[in-house]
Amino acid sequence: MGLIRSTIIKVFIILIIVFPVFISLKTVAETGAEAEPPIIPVLVYHRVISKVTSIYDFTPEQLEEHLKYIRDNGYTPITALQMVESMDNPEQLPSKPVVLTFDDGHKSHYSNVYPLLKKYGYQGTFFVYTDVIAEKSEKQLTWDELREMLQDGMDIQAHTKSHPYLTKISKHETEAAYQKRLTNELQASKLVIEEQLQEEVKLLAYPYGWFNQSIENVAFRAGYRGIFTVNWGTNLPSADCSRLKRRVMENKMTKEEFETILTARPLPIEIIYPEDAGIINKAPEIQFKIPGFATDKVEIKVRSLVAEIARNEDGVFVWSGLQKLTPGYYLIIVKGHDHENRPFINSWGFEYR
Template sequence: MKKSERYKIIILVFLLLALPFIMSSPKAISESFKPLLNDGPNITILNYHKVDNMKIALSVSPEEFEQQMSYLKSEGYTTISPKDLMDFMEFDKELPDKPLLITFDDGYVDNYLNAYPVMKKYGFTGTIFIVTDFISSDERFLTWDQVKELKENGFYIGSHTMQHIPMTDVNDEILRNELLGSAAALDYHLGKDDYFIAYPTGAYNSHVEKIVKECGYRAAFTIQYGNVNKASNPYALERIPIFKSDKTFRSFCLRVNLTSFFQRMGLIRS
């Protein structure tokens, strides 16, 4: 067995033995692992979908969401935009000590009704990747007036394509139409801005990345688990998915605090 593999096993055993302590207090998580995590800038990007009371994995309740936002505030996180992130990656722009992107996929109306007031309360902004054809045409999703209000209050509005079609399932003509059409809708309703996209269903490959770049998008976000740093691929940016579970807050705290550590140990993508 290689030395690096033995080291990973030792770390895993340590984590298993430490879990009862780690799970006893969210504060204990960050304090216990701070020395292991502080070896360079890693940007936490959270990935939500719905904030409501539906009993499904993609729905975090408003109460759980507020608990999570309160925790992030108490831990000193500062929200940034996708443009801030790329200015850091491309031009070495300075970021706050604990930079955070809070992203939502699809553009559900509960993002405005339930998440937005909580985020305002804690001084956070977010990024919402919208399916442009669904806006103002399906009551489950945002209206353009709501989208405009969010943008006017510091939120970034990105693309999730026009129809939420998995981008690896279509030919280049349809792919370009989805990319350019959603960008045109954003331009028309919100004014021109840098383009960012989250891949629908997380489906992408190197060819999709190439077309996305050719269509003028500055970066793209995946559902691949991990944190982002300067070594990350701008067209395959990692995020931390946040789901509802039996112990949603405990899972949230573990993901926020240990993702970078797990990446460096090679336990997830590094």
């Protein structure tokens, strides 16, 4: 009797241990895999005006169409600051976050964007450069307007002092003079905004998206905690806060293109050459791997050049399509699809001198 009772107890213990594991394995098998981490798309808008004169201008009606899409498809807008502060605790993120950013401090951000965001109950981030506000032009935001927006839950962050191409060195400018000017561009704007709004500025967006590793170092010494580029792609909670991706919005984008911008997951690229945010003086042969991603062909785009390239026998994607380069920042964009035809995208850049 004692032996039977002992056997029953052992079987019961085994069932307690094994059954939950079986259920867990069954759940994974049914869903296909563990849940993927959330992606965070960051969108960049510029002027929102009635009569557009640039592909980067939106009418209020066009912006509202985007806001409706975001609402109707279950997205929750958060600010850029909320995004950066949640990186260490991604469980704080909503299930489908999106960040709406507006660059350059144009008056339409107060007259058109701000009312639309309030209409939908959304927050946005406004990256402003301080010299243009000091001009007190009727086309630009005022400090009083920015204070009102800040008090109403909007996020105000830095976009440098004068909105220059940060990588450009003047013809007769010494390295020491350039470093001094660069430091002033990044520090002065932060200090002016903090003085005017009485709110710490923690984030920077690069004008035109041009940057390199040296500029990153100056930015972090200036006290920024997160830096936004205009490199294509979405962000994972594990993203490098010194190179956060944002996609510049264009008014000719289709609904399908907008959907892809919001849903494309980061392509797991392993860069071989050129180094991300590196400085080079010779046209590069671009090389990279995509470990763990089941595709043999991807699309590569650098400025106006687009090509489809295949993985070689060593598992490396190689492209030699860049020949004559002019000085500036070059963005390398790589797109692919997985076995379910879901879009994936990633990008990195280099400066050519």
